[in-house]
Amino acid sequence: MADDKKLTTRAEDFSAWYNELVLRSELADYSPVKGSMVIRPNGYGIWERMQRALDDMFKATGHENAYFPLFIPESFLKKEAQHVEGFAPECAVVTHGGGKKLEEPLVVRPTSETIIYHMFAKWTQSYRDLPILMNQWANVVRWEMRTRLFLRTLEFLWQEGHTAHATEAEAEEEARRMLGVYRTFMEEWMAMPVVTGQKTDSERFAGAVRTYSCEAMMQDRKALQAGTSHHLGQNFAKAFDLKFQNEEGEMAFAWNTSWGVSTRMVGGLVMTHGDDNGLRVPPKLAPIEVVIVPIFRKDEERDRVVGAAHKLRDELQAWTGRGATDRLRVKVDAREGMKPGAKYYEWELRGVPLRLELGPRDLDQQSVMSARRDTKEKAALPMADLAPQLAKLLETIQAQMFADAKARREAATIRGGLTYAQFRELMDGEGGFVYAGWNGDPAVEAQVKEETKATIRVIPDAEFRSPIAPTTCLVTGQPAKHEVLWAKAY
């Protein structure tokens, strides 16, 4: 049936569209355990590229990788009051091992602050041991009620950075720096615009003094928290006795930060860039940037065309114009018994940014037909000196995808000028980002959440705030304490 081949459209049912896209493009599949999923090679390939880019950025900012264990003594989690309260309900707890009941239950890490600051305490005596700048790539488990592929699963992959500093100012600088790293990554690699800012108390990480986040807008106008960075103050240092002797010879508690992004970003990528034909992967994160589809009729044509396709791939891969280690990622799809059109649809579903069609006519003219995934534009390119042309085209696509996503967000963003009644109507209908004044009262925040499902995503950083700051609170009309960003969220 022809209809089987088409995805549910975004307009019909965004949620169904997302699920179908993830399954059919083979990013992931449901596993037998409710709420957990298998990340398939297509999805893992994107995650690997995310990891590589981020890891380079972490190293460039002075961090080192380490690995801390999966199991944490239950008592550790209880040492920081807010932290236990925040995580206890969603922890998986191991009570038996080796056929016996354990003396003390082990918690499967929902995050690693406790074990890590316990170890930092062991390794730190002097201010000379600071700062400690560490990161780990790991899996974590949070027993969620409602799950969604990539966006919320029982187990997910992430990185968690953990640092210890001698001063509060240094820790604050670190938390802000890493938020900036995330923002750069999301904009430059994911082509996903974000609003950065500080979380209100109700959305703050359990155990943090301040939480900062990057908020992106999905195509259904809902917000996705894509990365967080926490200034932990001395909360964990005090709970785990993480002390050092300062230059004056006095004992002092260290200041900590933690920051993380997860495989949730893959879901964000889908919901930012996907269209009704499938996924669109920004070139910098695409495991395959260019797919070559050979076109032939007769046997002798096949040999000639497939041969030329492989030769072209080898030439493209050999090109070092982007640097010796950043080669063009090219695949030839020479499968037989499948019509070229069918291959086009498949690679479009999977989001490969650029397709090259190579047939006898192209060979005769020493050219190749290119087709962009983002705009569907086709153009004949001369075969001579093709690699730099493709590299440039890929850059254009990357930039275009970011510009489009940003324009889409701006079109769905309202700054000021709304009454609360209008706001409620908006959130009840199409939704979007709304910048408005807030009197700073958590009760108002709770009321809005109750009435509209919308929450304060962040108190935006200066550059995102409106030119003219709102003076009154959206809900109460009282003087505004902050300008905040309201939206419904994932």
Add this chain to the structure above:
RNA sequence: CGGGGCGUAGCGUAGCCCGGUAUCGCGCCUGCUUUGGGAGCAGGAGGUCGCCGGUUCGAAUCCGGCCGCCCCGACCA
């Protein structure tokens, strides 16, 4: 855990009301013809009808219980 929906071949489904061991499409395998936007024809493989129990000569179908999944709510990256 509350509300709604659904479990029949790898996927999507018909059959269920009105009992007689299973329909169709996609996919898969083989062969031939095809191949510049989702190929055609012919042949073929594949099913404990979610699980357990009951009623019956006989259960996908009727009855009871259980399990699982998806969607909507309360919690969260």
